[in-house]
Amino acid sequence: MATAGYRWYLGAQVLSLAGTMMSYTALFWLVLHIVGGGAPALAAVDAAQCLPMLLFSRRAGIILARHRAARIAMVTQSLQAAGSLAIGVPLLAGWMTIWYLVPLSFVIGCVQCVDLPARQTFMLDLVGEAELRRGTSLFATVTGLARIAGPAVAGIVIAASGETAVFFIDAVSFGGVIAVLAWLSAKPAPARHADAASGTPGNTPGGTPPGPPGRAAAAPAAARRFRWLLDLPPGVQAAAAMALLVGGFGLQFAVTNPLMATRVFHLGAFGFGLFGTFMAVGGIAGNYYSSRRKDPGRREFLAWALVFGAAECLAAVMPAVWAYDAVMVVIGAATQLFASSAIVYMQQATPAAQRGLALSAFNAGFIGFVPAGAFAVAAIASVAGTRWALIGPGLAILACGTVLIARAFPRERSMQLL
Numbered sequence: 001m002a003t004a005g006y007r008w009y010l011g012a013q014v015l016s017l018a019g020t021m022m023s024y025t026a027l028f029w030l031v032l033h034i035v036g037g038g039a040p041a042l043a044a045v046d047a048a049q050c051l052p053m054l055l056f057s058r059r060a061g062i063i064l065a066r067h068r069a070a071r072i073a074m075v076t077q078s079l080q081a082a083g084s085l086a087i088g089v090p091l092l093a094g095w096m097t098i099w100y101l102v103p104l105s106f107v108i109g110c111v112q113c114v115d116l117p118a119r120q121t122f123m124l125d126l127v128g129e130a131e132l133r134r135g136t137s138l139f140a141t142v143t144g145l146a147r148i149a150g151p152a153v154a155g156i157v158i159a160a161s162g163e164t165a166v167f168f169i170d171a172v173s174f175g176g177v178i179a180v181l182a183w184l185s186a187k188p189a190p191a192r193h194a195d196a197a198s199g200t201p202g203n204t205p206g207g208t209p210p211g212p213p214g215r216a217a218a219a220p221a222a223a224r225r226f227r228w229l230l231d232l233p234p235g236v237q238a239a240a241a242m243a244l245l246v247g248g249f250g251l252q253f254a255v256t257n258p259l260m261a262t263r264v265f266h267l268g269a270f271g272f273g274l275f276g277t278f279m280a281v282g283g284i285a286g287n288y289y290s291s292r293r294k295d296p297g298r299r300e301f302l303a304w305a306l307v308f309g310a311a312e313c314l315a316a317v318m319p320a321v322w323a324y325d326a327v328m329v330v331i332g333a334a335t336q337l338f339a340s341s342a343i344v345y346m347q348q349a350t351p352a353a354q355r356g357l358a359l360s361a362f363n364a365g366f367i368g369f370v371p372a373g374a375f376a377v378a379a380i381a382s383v384a385g386t387r388w389a390l391i392g393p394g395l396a397i398l399a400c401g402t403v404l405i406a407r408a409f410p411r412e413r414s415m416q417l418l
Contacts, residue, residue: 005184006126010139012176014146016077019173021150021280023084024254025273026158026166030091031101032258039259041098043378046254047371048105052113053363054371060114061360069122070185074178076115081174083108088167116367117359120343124355134291136340147280155273232358233349238404239342240361242305245400246338248369249393250312252377253279259386265321278325282332289333290340301342302405308334309397316390339366 031041063072086104090096127135157166232240253275261272311334315327343362350358373393381389 003126005180006135008180009126009177009184012180013139016146016173016177018146018150018153019084019170020080021147021276022154022157022166023087023170025151025154025276026163027087027101027105028254028258029154029158029269029272030096030163031098032262039255039378039381040375042255042258043374044098044102045105046252046374048102049109049112050367050370050374051106052109053116053367054369056110056113057117057360057364058357060117060363061357063114064117064121064356064360068185069118069125070181072114072118073122074181074185076111076118077174077177077181079111080108080115081171081178083111084167084171084174088164088171091162091164091167112367113363116363117356120359121356124347136344145284147283148277151273151276151280152270153273155268155270158269158273232354232361236346236349236358236361239301239346240365242302242338242365242401242404243342243362244365244369245393245397246305246308246335247366249373249376250308250397251335251366252370252373252389252393255374255377255381256386256389259381259389260324263386265324267321271321274325275328278328279332279335282329282334283336285329286333286336287340290337299405301338301345302401304334304338304341305397306401306405308338309394309401312390312394312397316387316394 027045028042031045032038083104087096087101090100123136123139154166157169257275258272261267261275265271308331311327311330315324315331318324318327343359346358346362347355377389377393380392
């Protein structure tokens with residue numbers, strides 16, 4: 001982790017992630033106030049950006065198995081910069097509509113579908129398997145500073161000069177990462193990548209072990225599309241299932257936070273931005289704690305999912321802004337601890353040729369089911385109220401997490417969760 005490549009990449013990502021969090025905050029404030037949308041419009045934009053993770057996650061894993069992660073990330077980061085400009089330029093011209101934002105969000109989501117597992121795999125290339133958890137946690141802790149500053153700075157910039165400036169700032173912030181990735185991609189490829197790309201004995205070049213002859217041909221088309229998930233180890237499947245609940249239905253703050261800010265607490269842009277800042281503070285604390293722990297056990301990610309579910313239910317009943325902000329800190333910590341422990345466990349529990357597919361499975365659950373969750377949460381908010389849009393997913397996570405602890409790892413019932 002003391003390599004020059006790691007330090008330069010870390011520094012560049014701090015700036016880039018600050019810009020990304022600024023644009024993320026500005027996007028949903030734009031939908032809520034400039035475009036004039038409510039909960040359904042927020043859900044539509046959020047869903048469009050996350051749907052590609054569900055549709056194309058397997059293809060992303062195959063791409064990662066055949067090409068270097070650094071080169072893939074360089075391309076995807078460049079395309080994301082172009083996506084920010086595609087929002088900023090029309091805003092500068094004084095034009096914007098929800099019918100433009102939704103398809104554009106889908107295109108950006110397609111890029112992120114490849115970008116996210118590429119950056120996760122690239123971290124393994126930078127630090128090696130032995131230092132993966134420590135390197136990932138330290139990286140997330142430092143870049144968490146950007147996640148703290150991004151939403152708060154976005155609120156200030158929006159209040160001072162509007163949303164347009166935020167998207168141009170985000171586009172510029174990708175420059176450092178692209179330059180560092182170009183430098184690192186010029187270096188020789190790691191040996192393990194060459195093995196995965198060419199195919200190891202008993203594995204296809206895409207990284208999925210071949211099934212019995214004739215089995216795939218006999219399966220229905222839909223079953224064949226998702227059969228690669230069944231080839232993953234059972235513990236990895238459990239992690240992917242919990243990622244679906246936490247990410248797809250629990251982490252719907254792109255829908256609930258704007259509604260809590262405007263309908264419950266009656267806040268402006270700056271107060272809304274602080275919700276994301278407090279979540280990022282918790283994320284830093286969670287990543288610092290994670291960096292000091294040993295490799296995650298088979299059920300650690302389930303324990304943090306339960307903490308997340310309980311905190312989300314608690315946030316729903318908070319009577320004041322300061323109390324809601326405090327619970328956002330807990331939610332931020334639980335989110336990062338769940339994600340880091342699940343990602344590290346999944347990479348360590350799968351062979352090298354399947355790691356790209358395992359990460360794609362996690363991302364498919366964590367992000368790919370956001371569209372379904374976004375519309376479900378928006379419907380709950382419209383019918384039962386904003387607070388119930390937090391309580392419902394929280395209770396579902398608590399129930400399903402408890403079942404998985406008892407059923408997915410029955411031999412460990414006598415062990416402590418943490």
